[in-house]
Amino acid sequence: MSEDSFVGANIAQLYDEHARRFMGLVYRRFAARIARINPAGKRVLDIGTGSGLLAIELAKAHPDWQITGTDISDYMLNLAQQNTAQKKLDNRIDFRQASAEVLPFADGQFALVTSNASLHLWSDPLKVLKEIDRVTSPGGYCLIWDNLRLTMFSPVINLIGWVMGMNISQRRLWMQAIHSSYTIGEVKALLSESSIKDARIFIDPRILYVGIEWGGKN
Numbered sequence: 001m002s003e004d005s006f007v008g009a010n011i012a013q014l015y016d017e018h019a020r021r022f023m024g025l026v027y028r029r030f031a032a033r034i035a036r037i038n039p040a041g042k043r044v045l046d047i048g049t050g051s052g053l054l055a056i057e058l059a060k061a062h063p064d065w066q067i068t069g070t071d072i073s074d075y076m077l078n079l080a081q082q083n084t085a086q087k088k089l090d091n092r093i094d095f096r097q098a099s100a101e102v103l104p105f106a107d108g109q110f111a112l113v114t115s116n117a118s119l120h121l122w123s124d125p126l127k128v129l130k131e132i133d134r135v136t137s138p139g140g141y142c143l144i145w146d147n148l149r150l151t152m153f154s155p156v157i158n159l160i161g162w163v164m165g166m167n168i169s170q171r172r173l174w175m176q177a178i179h180s181s182y183t184i185g186e187v188k189a190l191l192s193e194s195s196i197k198d199a200r201i202f203i204d205p206r207i208l209y210v211g212i213e214w215g216g217k218n
Contacts, residue, residue: 012075016051016083018170023117026207027057030116030145034058037215040139041111042066047100047132048118052080052093058114059089068110070098100128108137119146119212120181129194141215147181148203148210154178157208184210 031054042065046055049069059067071077077095084090098104100115101124113132122128132142150157157178161171182190184201187210191199199214 008073009075012051012073012079014169014173015076016053016079018166018173019051019053022164022166022170022174023053026116026145026209027054029204029207030054030114030143031057031061033211034112034114034143035061037112037141037143039111039141041137043110043137044068044112044114045070045103045105045110045135047103047113047115047128048121049080049095050076050117052077052083052095054114054116055080055093056084056087056089059092060087063092065092065112067093068105069093069095070100070103071095072097072099101131103131103135105135107134108140109135111137111140113140113142115144117146117177119144120177125190126194129190129196133195139215142213144212145204145209147178148208149178149181149183149186150208151179178208182210187212 044058044065044067046058046067046069049055049071052069055067055069059065069080071080074097077097080095081090084093096104100118100122113136119125136142154175158171158175161174166174184203187201191201191212196214199212202211203209204211
């Protein structure tokens with residue numbers, strides 16, 4: 001899978017419906033981990049924001065934050081704007097079309113940079129990590145989450161999706177994302193090649209996610 005897989009109107013609608021029904025726990029756990037952080041500023045960037053549901057969760061939890069979401073897809077961003085307006089948060093969340101590899105922001109512009117379920121879509125993750133580091137302010141914090149690739153458990157994961165009520169298209173989307181994602185070993189190898197030297201890796205077994213976080217940038 002790649003970012004280009006999610007630029008069309010149909011896939012954007014499918015993703016939004018899937019995220020609304022099945023990713024609420026992910027967003028809540030992401031927001032809970034963010035709650036432990038006290039960034040030095042209030043500017044937040046959410047990369048690969050999709051239909052904006054994580055940005056909305058963060059805005060609800062932190063009324064003083066100003067959040068910017070980026071995505072490569074106009075269709076995703078249109079849905080994100082609609083979702084944000086419905087929650088009456090459009091005065092605190094804005095959206096920009098941009099590739100994660102070339103972020104249209106100044107150095108050190110954001111106190112917090114987040115990304116959920118996008119790492120496996122980046123064609124040049126080293127370039128994206130360098131961009132994230134660039135736009136993060138001194139003392140800022142970064143948190144990236146993604147699916148954990150567990151190919152040997154694919155039949156079980158597919159069954160879990162069926163039990164949760166996912167239809168065939170939704171289960172296919174979920175399984176494609178998992179199969180395109182990284183193992184722990186691959187995440188470690190990626191970070192060893194990157195400019196990020198103080199990153200921490202963790203697993204959330206409840207949602208089968210791997211996380212990368214770094215902060216306190218000097």
